[in-house]
Amino acid sequence: MFINTSRGGLIDTEAVIEALRSGQLGGLAIDVYEQEADLFFRDLSGTIVDDSVLQQLITFPNVIVTGHQAFLTREAVTTICETTLRSVTEFESGKSLTNEVGAS
Numbered sequence: 001m002f003i004n005t006s007r008g009g010l011i012d013t014e015a016v017i018e019a020l021r022s023g024q025l026g027g028l029a030i031d032v033y034e035q036e037a038d039l040f041f042r043d044l045s046g047t048i049v050d051d052s053v054l055q056q057l058i059t060f061p062n063v064i065v066t067g068h069q070a071f072l073t074r075e076a077v078t079t080i081c082e083t084t085l086r087s088v089t090e091f092e093s094g095k096s097l098t099n100e101v102g103a104s
Contacts, residue, residue: 005070027062
């Protein structure tokens, strides 16, 4: 069993599919996917998803694919909210922003 909740690009999905087919890998659970920007975080329910790799993955009975939601814990959401509110407060009061990201 291989579980990836980190970054989609960390695994060679084609190699994983081959390992699943051959039985070298007993199962896969992924919350991230290399091409997720085109697939996750939008409603595609009325669309034909044109991604043959993802289509292959979801046909395996021993594969679980979730839509990049592993970060969604109470602690993570609390931290996101606190950081956002701190940034708004700093901005409103004219202070330098603790979490300012420079222009690229």
